[in-house]
Amino acid sequence: MAGTGVTWLGTPAFPRAARGALADTQLRRNLRKATHTIRDKRAAAVAELADWERLRRAGAAIKDSVLANLDVHLERLEAAVTARGGVVHWARDADEANAIILRLVRAAGADEVVKVKSMATAEIGLNEALAEGGVRAVETDLAELIVQLGRDRPSHILVPAIHRNRAEIREIFRREMPSASPGLTDDPRELADAARHHLRLKFLSARVAVSGANFAVADTGSVVVVESEGNGRMCLTLPETLITVMGIEKVVPTWRDLEVFLQLLPRSSTAERMNPYTSVWTGVTPGDGPRQFHLVLLDNGRTDTLADEVGRQALRCIRCSACLNSCPVYERTGGQAYGSVYPGPIGAILTPQLLGDLSHPQPASLPYASSLCGACFEVCPVRIDIPRVLVHLRSRVVDARGGRSPEAAAMAALAWIMRDPGRFEAAQRAGSLARLLARQGRISRLPWPGSRWTSARDVPAPPRESFRAWWRRNRG
Amino acid sequence: MRVALFATCLTDTLFPGTAIAATRLLERLGCRVEFPLDQTCCGQMHLNTGYREHAADLAERYAAIFAGYDAVVAPSGSCVAMVREFHQDLVASPSRNGAVRHTYELSEFLVDVLGVTDVGAYFPHRVTYHPTCHSLRAIGVGDRPLRLLSSVRGLDLVALPEAETCCGFGGTFAVKNADVSTAMLADKMRCVAETGAEVLTAGDNSCLMHIGGGLSRLRVGVRTVHLAEILASTEEEPWRAPA
Amino acid sequence: MVDPDPHASARSEVLGRIRAAIGPDRPRVQIPRDYDVRREHGNVVELLARRIADYRAVVRRVAAADLPDAIGTLLARRQVRIMLGPADLPEEWRAPDVEWHLDDPPLTVEQLDRADGVLTGCAVAIAETGTIVLDAGAAQGRRALTLVPDYHLCVVRADQVVGSVPEALARLDPVRPLTFVSGPSATSDIELDRVEGVHGPRTLEVLVAS
Numbered sequence: 001m002a003g004t005g006v007t008w009l010g011t012p013a014f015p016r017a018a019r020g021a022l023a024d025t026q027l028r029r030n031l032r033k034a035t036h037t038i039r040d041k042r043a044a045a046v047a048e049l050a051d052w053e054r055l056r057r058a059g060a061a062i063k064d065s066v067l068a069n070l071d072v073h074l075e076r077l078e079a080a081v082t083a084r085g086g087v088v089h090w091a092r093d094a095d096e097a098n099a100i101i102l103r104l105v106r107a108a109g110a111d112e113v114v115k116v117k118s119m120a121t122a123e124i125g126l127n128e129a130l131a132e133g134g135v136r137a138v139e140t141d142l143a144e145l146i147v148q149l150g151r152d153r154p155s156h157i158l159v160p161a162i163h164r165n166r167a168e169i170r171e172i173f174r175r176e177m178p179s180a181s182p183g184l185t186d187d188p189r190e191l192a193d194a195a196r197h198h199l200r201l202k203f204l205s206a207r208v209a210v211s212g213a214n215f216a217v218a219d220t221g222s223v224v225v226v227e228s229e230g231n232g233r234m235c236l237t238l239p240e241t242l243i244t245v246m247g248i249e250k251v252v253p254t255w256r257d258l259e260v261f262l263q264l265l266p267r268s269s270t271a272e273r274m275n276p277y278t279s280v281w282t283g284v285t286p287g288d289g290p291r292q293f294h295l296v297l298l299d300n301g302r303t304d305t306l307a308d309e310v311g312r313q314a315l316r317c318i319r320c321s322a323c324l325n326s327c328p329v330y331e332r333t334g335g336q337a338y339g340s341v342y343p344g345p346i347g348a349i350l351t352p353q354l355l356g357d358l359s360h361p362q363p364a365s366l367p368y369a370s371s372l373c374g375a376c377f378e379v380c381p382v383r384i385d386i387p388r389v390l391v392h393l394r395s396r397v398v399d400a401r402g403g404r405s406p407e408a409a410a411m412a413a414l415a416w417i418m419r420d421p422g423r424f425e426a427a428q429r430a431g432s433l434a435r436l437l438a439r440q441g442r443i444s445r446l447p448w449p450g451s452r453w454t455s456a457r458d459v460p461a462p463p464r465e466s467f468r469a470w471w472r473r474n475r476g
Numbered sequence: 477m478r479v480a481l482f483a484t485c486l487t488d489t490l491f492p493g494t495a496i497a498a499t500r501l502l503e504r505l506g507c508r509v510e511f512p513l514d515q516t517c518c519g520q521m522h523l524n525t526g527y528r529e530h531a532a533d534l535a536e537r538y539a540a541i542f543a544g545y546d547a548v549v550a551p552s553g554s555c556v557a558m559v560r561e562f563h564q565d566l567v568a569s570p571s572r573n574g575a576v577r578h579t580y581e582l583s584e585f586l587v588d589v590l591g592v593t594d595v596g597a598y599f600p601h602r603v604t605y606h607p608t609c610h611s612l613r614a615i616g617v618g619d620r621p622l623r624l625l626s627s628v629r630g631l632d633l634v635a636l637p638e639a640e641t642c643c644g645f646g647g648t649f650a651v652k653n654a655d656v657s658t659a660m661l662a663d664k665m666r667c668v669a670e671t672g673a674e675v676l677t678a679g680d681n682s683c684l685m686h687i688g689g690g691l692s693r694l695r696v697g698v699r700t701v702h703l704a705e706i707l708a709s710t711e712e713e714p715w716r717a718p719a
Numbered sequence: 720m721v722d723p724d725p726h727a728s729a730r731s732e733v734l735g736r737i738r739a740a741i742g743p744d745r746p747r748v749q750i751p752r753d754y755d756v757r758r759e760h761g762n763v764v765e766l767l768a769r770r771i772a773d774y775r776a777v778v779r780r781v782a783a784a785d786l787p788d789a790i791g792t793l794l795a796r797r798q799v800r801i802m803l804g805p806a807d808l809p810e811e812w813r814a815p816d817v818e819w820h821l822d823d824p825p826l827t828v829e830q831l832d833r834a835d836g837v838l839t840g841c842a843v844a845i846a847e848t849g850t851i852v853l854d855a856g857a858a859q860g861r862r863a864l865t866l867v868p869d870y871h872l873c874v875v876r877a878d879q880v881v882g883s884v885p886e887a888l889a890r891l892d893p894v895r896p897l898t899f900v901s902g903p904s905a906t907s908d909i910e911l912d913r914v915e916g917v918h919g920p921r922t923l924e925v926l927v928a929s
């Protein structure tokens with residue numbers, strides 16, 4: 001089932017969206033500061049574990065083994081959750097998931113839900129769907145709250161408000177938070193405190209919570225949420241009804257497999273030895289936590305992704321965000337330029353695959369939003385070879401266009417030249433005519449499309465003779 | 477040892493000085509260097525832009541041309557990465573994969589195969605080194621270029637801040653996403669300028685063309701020189717700027 | 720039992736799509752388990768104390784016999800009046816001069832919110848990561864008990880301390896409700912920098928008794 005909701009309608013293709021972001025100097029400063037801080041910390045947290053590479057390989061293999069038998073693991077998960085008093089739902093796409101959740105919220109008699117940050121619910125546009133059905137969704141994660149109060153869009157999968165600095169956050173809180181004191185400063189501690197006060201009553205009185213899941217264990221039906229602030233625990237523990245939405249790829253076979261991921265994830269994401277809180281629950285526990293538990297298993301383009309043998313590794317992702325933090329392109333454009341809830345390197349390979357549409361210009365531009373520097377692959381805790389998948393998806397984009405573009409014609413001509421050394425040498429000789437354009441050994445202005453290069457860089461003038469000409473004269 | 481030089485299409489066409497330097501350097505170190513004139517291009521630009529079939533044609537040619545050599549040496553981490561990482565998938569006949577396994581980036585070949593770090597070079601300049609992404613992460617040349625540079629007489633090696641960050645070249649990325657590419661370039665140039673070096677070197681002419689093109693536009697006064705040219709330079713035959 | 724919703728066909732369709740996507744030849748994947756299950760640390764209790772302190776939580780090591788006194792001292796220092804505890808909180812932990820409300824019958828959310836703090840034991844502690852794991856077992860109570868109060872004092876016995884995450888998971892039963900606690904609540908959401916104290920307890924104190 002092709003995914004829906006993954007991208008924001010109307011976002012231009014990446015190069016144009018990026019231009020706007022690049023012009024925002026405040027945004028670039030904020031991003032640079034945040035990404036550089038976390039990069040160094042991640043490196044230190046990872047360096048503490050001598051077996052890090054072995055953990056990465058194990059993590060990748062566990063995920064691959066899940067994908068190889070995904071149907072079996074999901075059926076086992078369903079049986080285990082059901083046996084422990086939970087109810088399992090299946091959703092082919094965003095609309096179906098939203099309809100299920102809305103129905104469950106109404107059945108619980110609630111018109112408001114508290115939410116733990118979850119990529120799956122962002123992907124399906126749950127908040128908007130609930131609003132249409134008359135239900136208010138209250139984001140409780142600090143960064144999500146900043147985005148929600150600022151009527152903004154997320155720009156990072158872990159810290160959706162990474163594009164905001166402390167001063168901007170203070171302004172949003174002062175403007176939008178009735179309980180915020182006018183004397184609120186931009187000290188992060190005070191800002192966190194303001195969020196605590198703002199949400200406290202909601203937590204203590206909420207009847208329905210919606211969460212995502214980081215992992216679910218097929219063997220036991222146990223669901224895992226990894227978080228920092230305690231808003232997750234509040235949502236998972238206090239309301240009577242808990243609805244958890246998870247992508248079908250989040251299942252792991254056994255409890256023991258978590259010994260790998262609970263080491264890989266915190267060090268890769270917030271660069272901590274362990275995140276402050278990890279909650280694990282199985283179905284319903286009498287006298288402890290929600291009395292009703294619903295688990296919604298979401299496809300929304302994942303089965304399409306699974307069908308691509310190269311691209312399916314994107315489904316190993318544990319949403320740590322290390323690839324975003326290490327990406328030199330993301331660092332300069334921020335997440336919103338990707339036009340999707342999944343930005344950065346993982347977004348560039350996941351978004352087009354979930355959508356299943358490589359002919360639309362916006363998703364088709366994403367696999368090209370990378371210099372293929374490989375920094376993402378180097379940090380990815382589950383060894384997703386993002387550059388390889390990007391290159392693979394580029395050929396899918398070209399195939400989807402069906403070979404009718406000026407670029408395709410140029411590439412075909414170039415390949416025709418390169419297939420024959422005689423033609424290649426003739427082209428070299430013709431090219432050296434460009435020496436006429438040069439001044440002091442440099443060419444500073446070329447006609448389009450070369451102008452895209454010379455807008456910021458000179459081109460060296462072609463030499464009098466190519467290397468092969470030299471070789472023939474001196475060694476041939 | 478029969479060594480084939482794979483000059484790469486870019487260096488052959490625009491930077492012959494690098495391939496000449498690589499030839500002289502390898503000969504000086506006792507290799508019999510051959511340059512099969514049938515060679516053209518490894519197909520990287522085609523593959524990375526999404527034209528897999530054209531890339532496969534070029535990969536087939538590469539495999540056929542270089543199959544008979546003990547080693548293929550290229551002055552480009554990026555093209556070597558293309559050969560080692562992708563040619564296997566692109567070339568139909570597995571028997572032709574010999575060329576894939578025996579393709580080395582220049583600094584790898586010098587240090588690992590010839591076992592030298594002091595190549596007898598002389599280059600009396602202040603130099604900083606940019607590890608290009610593909611040499612660093614795709615093929616893992618590690619500190620080999622730095623070990624080679626540290627043994628060059630007269631050379632004053634200065635560390636480049638944020639060295640491992642991409643310069644923003646990325647092949648067709650530089651034109652498809654020109655604005656982002658330029659922003660990355662600006663930061664790289666700032667770091668280069670901070671070092672006070674006269675020369676920026678690297679193992680890839682593609683990245684050097686990008687950074688050098690920016691430096692020349694800004695008239696920063698830093699030259700870009702490929703690693704092979706520094707290593708080929710001696711007191712008797714010192715490096716000279718291309719005419 | 721599967722929820723009898725009008726979309727019952729979703730289940731079979733998703734499963735069918737998965738099978739079609741994987742195809743008839745399923746890849747066989749070997750999982751390399753050559754990572755470290757135990758790492759050499761010497762004294763794990765000492766390491767635990769250091770690592771918890773790294774999260775800006777207070778840690779004290781005490782002899783088992785001195786535990787009641789140590790609890791009394793910490794509570795007196797914070798000047799708490801109302802402390803909560805699970806129904807099975809050991810008698811000797813209930814320091815005098817403090818009003819103890821045990822979760823039996825279950826306290827209301829308002830009662831949880833009005834207390835100054837909560838005292839519990841734990842199931843396992845992980846030295847490498849400075850983590851305490853609660854499993855609703857002995858001296859721990861239900862999850863809300865250690866969540867709503869702003870101050871959590873936790874007693875760890877030396878024999879509950881293990882070195883690594885894999886060792887801890889091997890000791891735990893996943894079908895119990897589990898909470899892994901590593902320091903006080905915190906956030907990295909402002910400029911990706913960690914600050915302590917958001918919705919969960921803002922103060923965590925740990926007594927390690929041996």
Ligand code: SF4
Pocket residue numbers: 268316317318319320321322323324346376379380381382383384
């Ligand atoms: S792709 Fe890898 S690095 Fe990026 S978020 Fe997913 S798991 Fe983390």
